[in-house]
Amino acid sequence: MSNIWVVVEPANGALTTTSLELLTHARTLGGTVSAITWGGQGAALAAQAGEYGATTLHDAGDLGGALPGAPVAGAITGLIASAGAPDVILIPTSYDGRDIAGRLSAKLNTGVLTNVTGYSADGATEHPVFGGTQIVKARFTSGGPGIVVIRAKSFAAESAGGAPASVNSIASGDLGATNSAKIVASHVEERVGPKLEEAAVVVSGGRGLGEASAYALIEEAAKLLNGASGASRAIVDAGWVPYSKQVGQTGKTVKPTVYIACGISGATQHMVGMKGSKNIVAINKDADAPIFQIADFGIVGDVHKVLPALIEKLKSR
Amino acid sequence: MNIVVCVKQIPDPAAPASLDPTTHNLDRTGKLILDEADTYGVEMALQLVDKAGAGEVTVVSMGSSADLSGVRNALAMGAAKAIVVSDDSLRGTDALGTAKVLAAAIKRVNPDLVLCATESSDGYTGTVPVQVAEILGLPSVTFAKSVTVDGSTVKVDRQTDGGYDEVTSPLPAVVTVTAGVVEPRYASFKGIMAAKSKPVEELTAADLGLAGETGAAGAGQEITSVVAAEARAAGEKHTDEGDGADKIVAFLESIKVL
Numbered sequence: 001m002s003n004i005w006v007v008v009e010p011a012n013g014a015l016t017t018t019s020l021e022l023l024t025h026a027r028t029l030g031g032t033v034s035a036i037t038w039g040g041q042g043a044a045l046a047a048q049a050g051e052y053g054a055t056t057l058h059d060a061g062d063l064g065g066a067l068p069g070a071p072v073a074g075a076i077t078g079l080i081a082s083a084g085a086p087d088v089i090l091i092p093t094s095y096d097g098r099d100i101a102g103r104l105s106a107k108l109n110t111g112v113l114t115n116v117t118g119y120s121a122d123g124a125t126e127h128p129v130f131g132g133t134q135i136v137k138a139r140f141t142s143g144g145p146g147i148v149v150i151r152a153k154s155f156a157a158e159s160a161g162g163a164p165a166s167v168n169s170i171a172s173g174d175l176g177a178t179n180s181a182k183i184v185a186s187h188v189e190e191r192v193g194p195k196l197e198e199a200a201v202v203v204s205g206g207r208g209l210g211e212a213s214a215y216a217l218i219e220e221a222a223k224l225l226n227g228a229s230g231a232s233r234a235i236v237d238a239g240w241v242p243y244s245k246q247v248g249q250t251g252k253t254v255k256p257t258v259y260i261a262c263g264i265s266g267a268t269q270h271m272v273g274m275k276g277s278k279n280i281v282a283i284n285k286d287a288d289a290p291i292f293q294i295a296d297f298g299i300v301g302d303v304h305k306v307l308p309a310l311i312e313k314l315k316s317r
Numbered sequence: 318m319n320i321v322v323c324v325k326q327i328p329d330p331a332a333p334a335s336l337d338p339t340t341h342n343l344d345r346t347g348k349l350i351l352d353e354a355d356t357y358g359v360e361m362a363l364q365l366v367d368k369a370g371a372g373e374v375t376v377v378s379m380g381s382s383a384d385l386s387g388v389r390n391a392l393a394m395g396a397a398k399a400i401v402v403s404d405d406s407l408r409g410t411d412a413l414g415t416a417k418v419l420a421a422a423i424k425r426v427n428p429d430l431v432l433c434a435t436e437s438s439d440g441y442t443g444t445v446p447v448q449v450a451e452i453l454g455l456p457s458v459t460f461a462k463s464v465t466v467d468g469s470t471v472k473v474d475r476q477t478d479g480g481y482d483e484v485t486s487p488l489p490a491v492v493t494v495t496a497g498v499v500e501p502r503y504a505s506f507k508g509i510m511a512a513k514s515k516p517v518e519e520l521t522a523a524d525l526g527l528a529g530e531t532g533a534a535g536a537g538q539e540i541t542s543v544v545a546a547e548a549r550a551a552g553e554k555h556t557d558e559g560d561g562a563d564k565i566v567a568f569l570e571s572i573k574v575l
Contacts (some may be wrong), residue, residue: 011478067484069447069457095460095477099339100449105413110411111537114442121543128546130334135546136341142537149444181456181486189480199572226572237353237496243462245478249441258574260565270439275549279572281565287556294549297568299559309562 001121002031003086005145007072007100008049008057010039015048017197018092020083022150022156023052026090027160029121034086035165036079038063038072042167052157055111060172065182069099074172074179076100077107085145088123093151093161094167101149103178115249117154131268131290132275137188152197152253153276189244196245201227202256203275204247205235208284212240216305218262224314230254230274232264248273263303264289279282283307318369318468320362321428323419323446324378326387327439335438341540342535343439346363349380351387354434356394357494358499362432363395364499365466372429373397377422379415379449385517392512393504401424404521405469409533412440414487416448421525423453432493435460435466450491457491458484462498 004026008019015037026033035054037045042059049057060075076089089104090135091097093142105112118126118135125135125148129144140146196202203225205218215235224227231245247254248270260279264270266282266289274280275294282295283306292298299306326349328334335344345453374396380403385426388399410418417541423431431450436443450457460476466488473484473492486492504512522531529535555564567573 026488031369067458069459070451093534095475098443099447099457099459100374102416102444103451105444106416106448106451109413111536114412114444124541129336132546133548134336135544137527137538137542137544138538138540140538146538177454177487178451178456181484181490182460183475183482183484185483186477186478187482191479200375205343225569233496239497239500243460243495243497244478244480250436258569258572279568279574280549281568283561283565287554292554293551295554296552297565298552298554299557299561299565301561305559306557306561309559310565313562313566313573 001029001087004029004031004033005086005089006033006035006054007089007091007097008037009034009092009094009096010037010041010045013041013044014091015045016094017157018094018152021153021155022050022090023049023054024157025119025155027053028231030191031087034058036076046167047164050162051159052190053160053162054165056168058168058170060170066179067181067183068096069098069103070178071099071172073103073107074175075170076104078173079170088148090119091147091149093149097149105147105167108144110286111140111142111148112147113138114148114149116148116162118160119148119150119163128272131271153255157179189242193226196228196230197252197254198229200257201225201255202230202232203260203262204232205262206232206236206264207234209235210304214304215240217311220311221307221314222262227256232267232270261291262307264291265289266294318372318430319364319375319426319428320366320372320430320432321375321377321423321426322355322358322362322391323431323433324359324376324391325352325437326350326380326382326384327352327437330438333385336543340409341543343380349382349384349387352434352438353391354436354438354496357496357498358432358434359391359396360499360501361464361494365430365464369466373450375400375426375428377419377478379403379407379418381405388517389512390504392515393508394502395508398516400518400520402520402522402525405521406528406532409536410531411536411538412442412444413448413537414531414535416445416452417527417530418522418525419445420449420452421527422520423449428467430487433491433493435493435511436496446491446493455485455489455491459488459493461492461494464492464494464498
């Protein structure tokens with residue numbers, strides 16, 4: 001593999017952690033690594049992109065409030081037309097990453113593989129299925145660069161101590177109506193404690209909590225453990241907690257020191273997002289719940305009794 | 318206001334899933350149901366058409382099975398009609414091929430708005446709606462947690478990592494909705510009876526001029542093998558005798574979290 005492109009996402013003046021994970025892995029594939037970003041902050045991000053292994057950082061510039069999917073895919077298509085196609089394009093699994101991948105795949109008429117957790121130099125991808133109990137291996141068969149969308153925390157981010165990447169401006173070209181979705185305002189929800197993806201302790205709740213108000217117990221336990229609170233898809237779908245709390249296939253991937261699953265049965269969709277936790281504690285009244293098959297420490301009991309008792313113990317410490 | 322909702326009929330998630338050992342395709346021979354993730358889009362579409370005071374909801378679906386019970390379910394909720402692209406050659410179609418089929422079917426309706434789930438609950442590729450938008454030359458807004466239409470503009474609160482963005486787009490557009498965005502209605506008995514006589518246009522990939530771009534042969538990728546993942550062993554399990562919290566505290570101490 002000689003030519004690898006990595007889409008790297010800017011956030012608050014730096015690259016996202018998943019972007020750095022992808023750059024780190026791209027270095028191991030045995031070729032030149034180029035990064036592609038947007039926002040017109042190329043010079044500020046070049047040091048970080050270079051440190052993690054990119055020689056060039058292509059910047060699609062300020063998008064004027066447009067959602068990144070169409071303009072960034074347009075800029076990548078333009079770069080391929082002028083510089084030739086790479087062997088592969090690695091993209092982080094994120095809200096904008098999936099948009100870019102979808103747009104790009106249709107523009108280039110080439111395949112896209114998503115939910116990837118492993119990628120090797122021979123072009124083989126790995127995808128966990130059925131709650132992570134099995135791994136599907138796949139590869140591209142069509143011509144053109146494969147588009148590989150990789151889940152967070154599939155690789156560890158490690159600096160290579162590289163020199164700053166050289167910055168190159170790229171243009172989106174004429175996008176017509178596809179570029180007309182614009183961000184008019186951004187809202188940041190207040191968060192207490194660490195980010196869900198970065199917390200050393202995650203306490204998550206599921207349908208077993210019985211009602212939305214019981215989620216307060218999850219938040220209290222998380223706070224007492226200096227952790228973050230998470231949720232299963234079931235209670236997000238039910239509207240008890242926002243989507244940003246969802247752990248699982250559709251939501252976030254977490255790998256904390258300890259994951260405490262409360263009233264979560266362990267649907268395959270959930271397990272994929274937390275199976276990589278160092279330790280798993282489960283509280284569930286159903287002794288046969290699938291969550292116990294992967295829990296290091298399980299309590300078969302009523303979450304409405306065990307959790308308040310745990311909160312009291314933690315408070316008194 | 319005319320809205321297309323893309324829906325997928327999937328194997329019942331409650332039944333154990335498996336992959337065909339030779340083709341590695343998901344076994345879809347059992348009963349198919351309407352993907353629950355799609356019911357939010359159907360409900361949202363019904364509410365938006367209701368609010369607009371005119372127009373109708375069309376469901377568009379692609380599959381390799383002649384089973385239409387999932388699509389009928391969407392009609393029972395209140396959609397006016399359906400276009401179903403279904404033939405055996407579609408088995409093994411990849412995300413881009415699926416998008417080509419859906420886009421060609423959507424074109425026949427020429428809607429003001431296309432609604433989809435963020436991803437299906439069986440394949441969860443998550444790229445099809447945006448691929449559809451690109452093929453149709455339309456803007457797209459993904460991960461909507463609220464959708465309103467004001468004249469010829471759609472306003473979306475779009476989920477972000479730390480909160481949400483207010484996004485506006487001119488119509489026509491493609492919008493993907495997250496679960497929980499609305500409360501999907503249950504089909505009434507009257508709705509179920511009415512759905513039986515609602516029009517369902519059944520097409521093949523060839524009818525849409527897409528023979529050769531679908532199925533495993535038209536796919537841009539293939540599964541080479543399926544292997545067992547590294548198993549995670551079950552650890553201790555205790556029944557709570559009023560001492561469950563103490564035991565958890567002791568475990569957290571043993572791993573030095575406390």
